[in-house]
Amino acid sequence: MQALIADLRKVPSFADQPEADLEWFISLSDDRRVEVGEISIREDTPADTMFVFLEGEIRARRESGPADGPAFTARAGDVTGLLPFSRMKNFTVTSRAVKPTRVLAFPSQHFPELFQRMPDLAARLVGLLTDRVRDFTRTEQQHEKLAALGKLSAGLAHELNNPSAAARRSAGALRDCLQRLRVAGRSSTIGPEDCALLAQREEEIRKALKPAEYKDEFARVEREEAIQSWLEARKVQEAWKLAPLLAEANLTDPHLESIAAAAGSSLGPELVRFATLLEMECIAEELETSTARISELIKAIKEYSYMDQAPLQEVDIKKSLETTLTIMNHKLKRGIVVTREYAPDLPRVTAYGSELNQVWTNLIDNAADAMKENGKLLVRAVRENDYVLVEIADNGPGIPPEVQSRIFEPFFTTKGVGEGTGLGLDLVHRIIKKNRGLVTVKSVPGDTRFQIRIPINSTL
Numbered sequence: 236m237q238a239l240i241a242d243l244r245k246v247p248s249f250a251d252q253p254e255a256d257l258e259w260f261i262s263l264s265d266d267r268r269v270e271v272g273e274i275s276i277r278e279d280t281p282a283d284t285m286f287v288f289l290e291g292e293i294r295a296r297r298e299s300g301p302a303d304g305p306a307f308t309a310r311a312g313d314v315t316g317l318l319p320f321s322r323m324k325n326f327t328v329t330s331r332a333v334k335p336t337r338v339l340a341f342p343s344q345h346f347p348e349l350f351q352r353m354p355d356l357a358a359r360l361v362g363l364l365t366d367r368v369r370d371f372t373r374t375e376q377q378h379e380k381l382a383a384l385g386k387l388s389a390g391l392a393h394e395l396n397n398p399s400a401a402a403r404r405s406a407g408a409l410r411d412c413l414q415r416l417r418v419a420g421r422s423s424t425i426g427p428e429d430c431a432l433l434a435q436r437e438e439e440i441r442k443a444l445k446p447a448e449y450k451d452e453f454a455r456v457e458r459e460e461a462i463q464s465w466l467e468a469r470k471v472q473e474a475w476k477l478a479p480l481l482a483e484a485n486l487t488d489p490h491l492e493s494i495a496a497a498a499g500s501s502l503g504p505e506l507v508r509f510a511t512l513l514e515m516e517c518i519a520e521e522l523e524t525s526t527a528r529i530s531e532l533i534k535a536i537k538e539y540s541y542m543d544q545a546p547l548q549e550v551d552i553k554k555s556l557e558t559t560l561t562i563m564n565h566k567l568k569r570g571i572v573v574t575r576e577y578a579p580d581l582p583r584v585t586a587y588g589s590e591l592n593q594v595w596t597n598l599i600d601n602a603a604d605a606m607k608e609n610g611k612l613l614v615r616a617v618r619e620n621d622y623v624l625v626e627i628a629d630n631g632p633g634i635p636p637e638v639q640s641r642i643f644e645p646f647f648t649t650k651g652v653g654e655g656t657g658l659g660l661d662l663v664h665r666i667i668k669k670n671r672g673l674v675t676v677k678s679v680p681g682d683t684r685f686q687i688r689i690p691i692n693s694t695l
Contacts, residue, residue, distance in 0.1 A: 550585070
């Protein structure tokens with residue numbers, strides 16, 4: 236007993252407790268030893284014991300959760316398990332010893348007597364519970380933010396990949412075009428006078444040209460074969476290579492005859508040059524479109540994070556919603572139809588802009604998940620007295636009535652195991668509250684509608 240009392244006094248919460256009270260505590264506790272790798276707490280078993288660590292170390296995590304979920308560590312001197320006034324019914328983690336461990340297991344059924352005999356200890360244990368809840372919440376919030384950042388990063392990488400790949404393909408095609416132009420330039424023997432006439436004909440054709448529109452692939456092949464026969468009849472070398480270029484440029488028979496009359500014996504090289512220049516115009520347009528999309532995404536990222544701007548500022552709600560929709564496009568474009576309804580006279584609001592974007596992201600992401608990425612999403616923003624009302628609605632299955640009052644509680648989630656931490660809507664609630672606003676939800680099957688009211692003029 237004296238050795239156990241000495242070990243127990245090494246635990247800060249018990250250091251100054253009377254010896255008689257420590258003897259009573261030890262007499263009701265189970266002195267347990269846990270070897271390395273052995274399970275000391277198993278997930279989903281009844282939480283009915285408080286553990287006081289005398290020696291060693293254990294590590295705990297949710298084995299039913301994601302593989303990258305947070306891990307929790309308890310060492311000699313810590314008090315964990317079920318603490319007084321905790322509402323935990325079952326243990327939420329499985330713990331294994333990483334060092335030879337010795338604990339005192341105190342049954343929760345003796346908590347009432349503990350409060351009477353050792354009131355100072357009871358107050359300290361309540362403080363430990365508060366600290367544990369705070370640390371656990373902070374860890375889960377950090378994990379939620381990292382998970383959200385991972386989703387956004389993956390989506391943006393996907394969105395950036397398409398235009399960047401298109402730009403790279405266009406750059407490669409331009410290199411091929413330049414090589415063809417060099418070869419054509421060396422092969423042509425056209426004189427200065429014919430060159431001027433040919434340039435005039437080419438300009439006339441360029442102005443009259445329209446993009447090729449073939450009803451199907453067979454029509455394209457037939458046109459290529461017809462042009463190839465035309466070229467072969469005029470002794471043009473490698474007609475089979477040139478024909479697809481001319482067909483893609485949509486050159487008609489009159490166009491070809493006009494060029495042939497001006498090019499003479501240099502018909503082949505001049506047709507290659509002209510078709511290649513037309514192709515390069517199309518490639519330049521593709522490059523412009525691709526790089527414009529990349530610039531648009533980069534601009535959206537800067538606006539989403541309010542980079543280089545003060546956190547509290549006048550926020551354009553319409554712009555904020557549109558930026559978020561751009562960022563979330565990778566998740567919406569697969570099968571979700573987005574309808575926008577913005578009031579023309581929508582005023583700016585004084586708020587934390589980047590945090591509001593987190594609100595829209597969480598609500599839109601939840602709506603997409605509820606609709607299984609196939610449905611209708613409504614994004615609406617109007618003025619309502621001294622507030623801006625933002626509605627985000629989906630036609631998914633809805634939120635069951637029995638849980639609607641709990642959806643803003645921390646750690647409450649209707650998603651499956653490993654799919655959500657239950658902090659997304661808690662984050663929404665806290666951010667809107669921080670901005671002096673109000674968030675509510677109305678849900679029936681086919682219409683789940685989150686309403687966010689943000690004061691127009693508010694001193695934060």
